[in-house]
Every structure is written in C-alpha cells, then in structure tokens.
Amino acid sequence: MTEFRLPSLGADMEVATLREWFVKPGDKIKKGDIVAAVETDKGIIDIEIFEPGTIERILVQPDEKVPVGTVLATFCGEAEEKTEKAKAAKHKVERDEQAVATAREVASATMPGAAIPATKVRKRISPAARQRARELGLDPEAIRGTGPGGAVTLEDVMSSAGPAAPAETATHRVETAETGMRRAIAAAMARSKQEIPHYYLSTSIDFTRAQSWLEARNAARPLPERMVYAVLLLKAVARALAKTPELNGFFADGAAQLHGDVHIGVAISLRSGGLVVPALRDVRDKTLNELMPAFADLVNRARLGHLRGSELQGATITVTSLGEQGVETVFPIIYPPQLAIVGFGAIVERIRPVDGQPALRRIINASLAADHRASDGHRGGIFLAEIERLLQEPEKL
Amino acid sequence: MSTAMTREAISALTLEKLLQVAPDIDPGLLDPAVSIRDQYDFDSMDFLNFTIALGHEFEMDIPEKDYAELQSLNGAIEYVSKHLESGASGE
Numbered sequence: 023m024t025e026f027r028l029p030s031l032g033a034d035m036e037v038a039t040l041r042e043w044f045v046k047p048g049d050k051i052k053k054g055d056i057v058a059a060v061e062t063d064k065g066i067i068d069i070e071i072f073e074p075g076t077i078e079r080i081l082v083q084p085d086e087k088v089p090v091g092t093v094l095a096t097f098c099g100e101a102e103e104k105t106e107k108a109k110a111a112k113h114k115v116e117r118d119e120q121a122v123a124t125a126r127e128v129a130s131a132t133m134p135g136a137a138i139p140a141t142k143v144r145k146r147i148s149p150a151a152r153q154r155a156r157e158l159g160l161d162p163e164a165i166r167g168t169g170p171g172g173a174v175t176l177e178d179v180m181s182s183a184g185p186a187a188p189a190e191t192a193t194h195r196v197e198t199a200e201t202g203m204r205r206a207i208a209a210a211m212a213r214s215k216q217e218i219p220h221y222y223l224s225t226s227i228d229f230t231r232a233q234s235w236l237e238a239r240n241a242a243r244p245l246p247e248r249m250v251y252a253v254l255l256l257k258a259v260a261r262a263l264a265k266t267p268e269l270n271g272f273f274a275d276g277a278a279q280l281h282g283d284v285h286i287g288v289a290i291s292l293r294s295g296g297l298v299v300p301a302l303r304d305v306r307d308k309t310l311n312e313l314m315p316a317f318a319d320l321v322n323r324a325r326l327g328h329l330r331g332s333e334l335q336g337a338t339i340t341v342t343s344l345g346e347q348g349v350e351t352v353f354p355i356i357y358p359p360q361l362a363i364v365g366f367g368a369i370v371e372r373i374r375p376v377d378g379q380p381a382l383r384r385i386i387n388a389s390l391a392a393d394h395r396a397s398d399g400h401r402g403g404i405f406l407a408e409i410e411r412l413l414q415e416p417e418k419l
Numbered sequence: 420m421s422t423a424m425t426r427e428a429i430s431a432l433t434l435e436k437l438l439q440v441a442p443d444i445d446p447g448l449l450d451p452a453v454s455i456r457d458q459y460d461f462d463s464m465d466f467l468n469f470t471i472a473l474g475h476e477f478e479m480d481i482p483e484k485d486y487a488e489l490q491s492l493n494g495a496i497e498y499v500s501k502h503l504e505s506g507a508s509g510e
Binding site: 237240241244245246248250251252291292293294317318321322325326346 | 474
C-alpha cells in the first residue's frame with residue numbers, strides 16, 4: 023500500500039479543500055493521471071499521481087479542508103501488486119473486512135450530500151457569483167441563472183439574496199475574496215525580500231525587428247495559428263539562459279542548484295485579483311509553434327481553473343510581463359527558491375539613432391532581479407544582452 | 420437568398436463568445452460601448468481567444484489591422500454585422 027498525499031503546490035501553500043475525485047477504489051491509474059481536483063488560494067488545481075497502480079481507499083471526501091501532506095487516498099503500486107497477489111489469500115479475510123469498512127465510510131460520508139454524484143453536469147456559475155453566493159450562505163446550484171446558457175451571474179446571486187444584502191457585506195467581500203491568495207503572495211514575497219540578496223538590472227531592447235517579423239508571420243496565418251509576442255520573449259529568455267546557467271535553478275541547502283532544463287514560471291494575473299505563476303515546461307526545447315499553444319493553454323487554465331499540480335511546482339525561473347497596462351519598467355521580486363526573475367514592460371515607440379540617423383523604433387524594457395549568492399551583476403548583464411541579441415533574429419528563435 | 424441573422428442573434432452570439440473566453444466578466448455590469456480592456460483585466464491572450472472564437476463562429480478571418488475595431492462589445496458586434504452583410508451581398 024502506498025499513500026497518496028496532498029502535494030505542496032508552491033512555497034506559499036498550506037491547505038487545500040478537496041473538491042472532486044476523478045477515481046474510485048479499484049480504478050487502475052497510470053503515471054500522470056489526474057486523480058482529484060482541490061481548491062487552493064490559487065484556484066482549482068488538478069492533482070496528478072506519478073506512480074502507476076490501483077486505487078485502494080479514498081480517505082478525504084469532497085469539501086474537506088486538509089493541510090499539505092495529508093494522505094488523500096491509498097493505492098497499490100504496480101510493483102506491490104505482484105507481492106500483494108501472493109499474499110492475497112492470506113489476507114483475504116482482513117481485506118474483506120477492510121472493504122466493508124471502506125464502503126461503510128464512503129456511504130456515511132456521501133449520505134449527507136447524496137445529491138453530489140461524481141459525474142454530475144456542473145451548472146455554469148461565474149467565479150464571482152460562486153464566491154458571492156458562498157459568502158452569503160446561498161447554494162449557487164439552487165439559484166436560477168439568467169446568463170448565457172442559464173449561467174448564474176453575480177446579479178442572479180444578488181437578487182436571490184434579497185434586498186437585504188447591504189453595504190456591510192460589500193466591505194466584507196473585499197476582505198474574503200482576496201485574503202487567502204494575498205496572504206500567500208505576501209508570505210512568499212516577504213521571505214524573498216528577507217532571505218535573498220537581490221541585485222537589479224534593466225535595459226531597453228529594440229523590439230522593432232521582432233515585432234515586424236511577428237506581424238508578417240501572423241498576417242499569413244489563420245486566427246488560431248497567430249502568436250502573441252510574449253512567446254518570443256519567453257523563448258529568448260530560455261535560450262539566453264544557456265549562456266548564463268547560474269540564473270536558472272534554485273537556492274537550497276545553502277547552495278545554488280542549477281538546472282539543465284528551463285521551466286519558466288509565467289506570472290498570470292487573475293481578473294478576480296491576485297496572480298498565479300504556473301510553469302511552462304521545457305521552453306528551450308520547444309519551437310515557437312509548439313510554445314504558442316502550450317502558453318495559450320496554460321493562461322486559459324490559470325484563468326478558468328484546472329491547472330495541474332505539477333505546473334505549480336518546478337519552475338526554474340520566472341518571467342513577468344506587465345506591459346499590458348502600459349507599465350514601462352518592472353522591478354520584480356524573486357519567487358523563492360528560484361535564482362532570478364525577468365520583467366518585461368510595454369512595447370513603446372521611441373526615437374532612437376540608427377546608423378547615425380534618428381529613427382522611430384519599438385522599444386521594450388527588460389529587467390532582471392537575481393540572487394547575488396548565485397551570480398553577479400556582470401553575468402546578469404551578459405544575460406540581458408543575450409536576450410537582446412536573440413530578439414534581433416526572431417526567425418532563428 | 421439571404422439567411423441574414425438578426426442583430427439580436429449576432430449580439431447574443433458575440434456576447435456568448437466573450438463569456439466563453441472570460442466567464443468571470445459579469446454581462447450585467449459590462450458597458451458594451453467601452454473598451455473591454457478598460458473595464459476588465461482583458462489582455463492580449465484573452466483578446467486573441469475572443470477573435471478566434473468569433474472567427475470560428477461566424478466563419479471569418481479577422482486581420483490584425485482590424486483589431487482596433489473590436490475593442491468594445493458594440494464594436495465587435497458591429498464588425499461581425501458588417502462582415503455578414505458584405506458576405507451576403509457578395510453572393
């Protein structure tokens with residue numbers, strides 16, 4: 023028997039609420055299968071299992087809130103299964119008893135909420151509406167929806183709450199909606215600022231060639247194959263790290279641990295407030311055409327839910343791009359235990375000398391915050407210069 | 420022969436596509452005349468997804484140079500209507 027525990031989904035996570043099981047006792051599982059969905063400060067996360075086998079018992083039921091490390095289920099690994107079979111006869115009586123106990127437990131646990139079969143069709147409810155309904159103590163499933171496809175909107179929740187939902191709850195909402203994630207971000211950033219001796223660098227990069235190339239590429243392709251410029255930046259960062267590997271990896275146990283693979287944590291802001299930083303894996307090894315759908319999928323799932331547990335772990339560096347709202351320069355803070363974070367601002371038009379003549383160019387600011395325990399400003403400078411060089415030849419990215 | 424879609428049907432479908440991309444937008448609170456980006460945290464990836472969904476639904480291509488016309492919900496509805504009209508008269 024092997025225990026399947028609630029994994030830590032980042033340095034700042036302590037608890038999660040189990041929302042749904044996608045497996046039941048007796049189900050065969052493969053490495054990488056998504057077995058459950060849990061709700062954390064970062065939204066709904068799909069949890070994978072990384073060992074093949076057979077699910078034995080489910081120990082945590084939907085809506086239970088448990089700390090990281092809690093055994094959620096037990097399963098029998100493939101290697102174990104063989105020995106188990108040999109022992110099976112001997113243990114048969116015991117196991118039968120256990121099965122009965124399990125069935126009894128499951129039955130009693132599901133009884134009160136018997137209206138929640140595992141495969142029910144989910145009612146469409148906007149996250150804002152769901153949050154508000156929960157705060158008002160309403161069952162969002164019971165509210166009549168007037169949105170598209172019968173979706174429950176925030177207004178539906180408010181009207182079914184009656185006229186007596188006063189301003190008092192409005193202030194209360196501001197607190198609860200963000201407290202969990204805000205606290206998590208605060209903890210990670212406070213730790214970063216206390217523990218990591220940051221140094222900061224910034225440079226203006228001529229993005230004219232890269233953007234012209236991208237526009238020409240996109241003009242020749244149908245909508246679904248178009249690429250956003252962020253993908254060029256991510257690929258340039260990943261490739262530049264080959265020249266300065268001391269920016270890629272973790273600081274742990276008193277030493278920098280450099281990584282050969284580049285998994286970029288992409289900071290994605292959520293409309294409901296806060297942000298998540300899931301990892302885009304193996305960026306250096308993917309072509310631009312492979313990266314774009316992977317990036318789009320990651321952003322979509324960050325916003326709509328169902329990031330995978332493995333995506334919230336393992337980023338070896340972070341990229342934050344805050345140009346959407348016009349910010350020109352970012353002064354980023356390292357996400358511990360990583361070694362560096364790269365910030366990009368907005369693309370702006372500036373007059374720059376080209377061959378001694380003033381020319382209108384598109385400029386993007388790139389900044390770097392890096393851990394002085396692992397590298398020096400000189401090396402960071404080489405890294406930013408390499409990003410600029412790579413972006414002058416976008417066709418080779 | 421025209422299977423012209425009513426303005427209401429176009430509006431409803433356009434809104435549906437927007438909400439597919441960004442279900443956390445509350446249609447009751449969205450001002451259709453104002454840029455979506457100015458009201459919500461609607462970034463370039465959301466916008467690309469929105470144009471992909473519209474292009475798929477109404478069987479049209481939306482060149483990047485036209486993006487400025489689709490910034491608000493009304494703008495998008497207008498753009499789709501124009502496209503459907505020109506498609507109908509071209510037949």
